[in-house]
Amino acid sequence: MALTSQPLQGKKRCKKIFWAVFPHACFILSLVIYAFLGALMFSHIEGNRKVNSSEAYRNFLQGLWSISKNLSDNMTENEEVFKEKIYNLLGTFEQEWFVDPKKIWNFFGSLFFCCTVFTTVGYGNTYPITRAGKYLCMLYALFGIPLMFLVLTDMGDILATVLSKCYNEYRKVQSKILDSKLCSVFMCKKESETKSRRSLLMKSKAVINEPLSIVEVLKSQSAFKRKPIQYRNAEIFEMLIAREKENTKLSRTKSIERWSSCPELERGKTMTSVIENFDKIGKELEKLDVPILLMILVIFVYISCAAAILPKWETNLDFQEAFYFCFITLTTIGFGDTQLQHPRFFLFLSLYIIIGMEIVFIAFKLGQDRLIAFYKKVISFCGDKKIAPKKIYPK
Amino acid sequence: LQDIIQAYKSGITLQGNSTSLGRWDFSGSFFFSISTITTIGYGNLSPSTAAGRIFCIFFALFGIPLNLVLLNSIGQLMLSGVQHCAHHLEEKFHWQKKATLLMRICALLTCLLLFLLLPPVLFSAKEGWSYEEGFYYSFITLATIGFGDYVIGMNPDRTYPGWYKNVVSLWILFGMAWLALVIKFCINLLE
Numbered sequence: 295m296a297l298t299s300q301p302l303q304g305k306k307r308c309k310k311i312f313w314a315v316f317p318h319a320c321f322i323l324s325l326v327i328y329a330f331l332g333a334l335m336f337s338h339i340e341g342n343r344k345v346n347s348s349e350a351y352r353n354f355l356q357g358l359w360s361i362s363k364n365l366s367d368n369m370t371e372n373e374e375v376f377k378e379k380i381y382n383l384l385g386t387f388e389q390e391w392f393v394d395p396k397k398i399w400n401f402f403g404s405l406f407f408c409c410t411v412f413t414t415v416g417y418g419n420t421y422p423i424t425r426a427g428k429y430l431c432m433l434y435a436l437f438g439i440p441l442m443f444l445v446l447t448d449m450g451d452i453l454a455t456v457l458s459k460c461y462n463e464y465r466k467v468q469s470k471i472l473d474s475k476l477c478s479v480f481m482c483k484k485e486s487e488t489k490s491r492r493s494l495l496m497k498s499k500a501v502i503n504e505p506l507s508i509v510e511v512l513k514s515q516s517a518f519k520r521k522p523i524q525y526r527n528a529e530i531f532e533m534l535i536a537r538e539k540e541n542t543k544l545s546r547t548k549s550i551e552r553w554s555s556c557p558e559l560e561r562g563k564t565m566t567s568v569i570e571n572f573d574k575i576g577k578e579l580e581k582l583d584v585p586i587l588l589m590i591l592v593i594f595v596y597i598s599c600a601a602a603i604l605p606k607w608e609t610n611l612d613f614q615e616a617f618y619f620c621f622i623t624l625t626t627i628g629f630g631d632t633q634l635q636h637p638r639f640f641l642f643l644s645l646y647i648i649i650g651m652e653i654v655f656i657a658f659k660l661g662q663d664r665l666i667a668f669y670k671k672v673i674s675f676c677g678d679k680k681i682a683p684k685k686i687y688p689k
Numbered sequence: 690l691q692d693i694i695q696a697y698k699s700g701i702t703l704q705g706n707s708t709s710l711g712r713w714d715f716s717g718s719f720f721f722s723i724s725t726i727t728t729i730g731y732g733n734l735s736p737s738t739a740a741g742r743i744f745c746i747f748f749a750l751f752g753i754p755l756n757l758v759l760l761n762s763i764g765q766l767m768l769s770g771v772q773h774c775a776h777h778l779e780e781k782f783h784w785q786k787k788a789t790l791l792m793r794i795c796a797l798l799t800c801l802l803l804f805l806l807l808p809p810v811l812f813s814a815k816e817g818w819s820y821e822e823g824f825y826y827s828f829i830t831l832a833t834i835g836f837g838d839y840v841i842g843m844n845p846d847r848t849y850p851g852w853y854k855n856v857v858s859l860w861i862l863f864g865m866a867w868l869a870l871v872i873k874f875c876i877n878l879l880e
Contacts, residue, residue: 414728414833415730428821439832627749628732665755
């Protein structure tokens with residue numbers, strides 16, 4: 295019996311792994327398909343734009359011709375006059391006159407453009423000029439940005455889990471070292487070990503698994519510990535209320551859990567767990583608690599890696615410029631002042647970009663939480679100051 | 690010809706006489722800071738010195754979470770305002786559940802009008818763009834894509850009134866808060 299159940303178990307495990315990976319792969323695949331579709335559409339619409347030499351273009355060329363014709367031989371005199379005239383003329387310049395749409399809007403160019411749209415980076419070195427292109431761009435962004443956001447949140451869960459596990463391992467090692475040092479001095483080996491192990495286990499539970507009780511979880515979070523006591527109660531109260539509100543939503547998922555406990559629906563269990571996983575998207579991200587300086591350090595190291603290899607094929611960028619460019623891209627600001635010579639190679643780094651945007655997104659989320667906590671502190675400090683003088687009067 | 694154009698693009702910051710949003714004076718820099726922390730990033734103005742870039746990086750690192758917090762708070766304020774009105778309506782007319790739905794639809798339509806359909810009219814009046822171009826600009830700005838092909842206040846031939854930039858900054862702020870709220874609602878509806 296043991297022999298026959300082994301291959302069955304192997305099959306089960308494969309199935310489990312497949313269904314675990316499937317939703318994530320699904321999201322990424324849909325994003326890739328969306329990008330390719332968009333690239334095809336844009337290269338068709340914008341690449342086939344008719345280039346007609348407009349009136350303004352001809353005037354511009356004529357102006358340029360007449361300026362160069364009227365230059366005298368004296369060099370110093372020329373500079374001032376030339377600058378003035380050229381400046382006035384170039385005010386009428388339009389980029390679309392000098393670019394060949396077929397070259398810029400080939401498949402890879404359109405793919406690059408689509409990526410800048412749904413990641414909301416928006417460099418602006420290529421942009422749609424035809425009317426249909428503009429409308430398509432807006433429609434494309436309307437559906438693409440939420441899709442990208444979904445992929446980011448989904449992968450963010452994985453990244454958050456990895457980060458918190460690493461951080462917990464690091465803290466375990468750190469406290470083990472501390473314990474061994476303390477124990478050699480105080481000789482209370484067993485007690486401290488079990489205590490620290492329990493507290494660490496609570497921490498890792500709180501950060502990775504579903505919390506059993508809010509108060510336990512809150513007490514183990516290090517960020518929470520830093521706040522003064524009056525605050526903790528207020529926060530616990532707020533969280534309890536928030537949880538009550540959530541319970542009305544939770545009743546829906548509870549019904550799914552009930553039928554998955556029925557043995558006849560064993561086959562359906564994998565599907566329900568997949569459906570449950572869809573509901574859990576973003577929950578890991580919300581529970582992450584890692585010091586923000588660590589996140590900033592991770593960001594800087596990550597960007598430096600790219601900034602070190604980017605100048606290899608972009609010869610006009612040095613390390614500092616490549617760093618600036620990567621930062622501006624990963625925060626989705628995307629000025630577009632740095633022109634890339636080979637945008638295709640940058641597309642190959644798309645996995646790097648997604649993970650980088652993830653990390654930046656997580657760091658910003660953490661930053662938000664810290665900021666809110668800081669504001670609350672400041673406000674309560676001001677509030678306390680106001681109450682104190684009032685207490686004097688009743689005397 | 691390409692070289693001249695390249696030189697012009699890099700030289701524009703040297704010449705005066707351009708509009709106030711194209712130079713690094715106070716209003717231009719203010720608009721640049723807004724486009725950085727909201728992550729729109731038009732690119733019509735961007736730092737070229739090393740010190741400026743390093744400062745820009747740190748500025749963005751602190752500014753973007755701050756902006757997110759602000760957007761969240763504004764969104765919450767707007768939401769509570771709508772719920773307040775719905776509550777008042779309920780008490781006055783005894784409509785119960787219908788009031789909240791009606792109020793929400795009403796609020797959605799007014800905000801849509803205010804943030805997406807009316808600003809292009811302002812832009813076509815002040816910038817000389819067509820309504821479509823103004824709508825395209827509004828959408829690309831509120832989605833924080835920000836190509837930079839259309840940017841307000843960059844036309845040196847036009848004079849802009851004093852309140853123009855401030856009104857546009859306010860519009861960007863509230864519009865983005867509203868859009869974030871709408872997206873949150875849609876995600877909640879889908880669940």
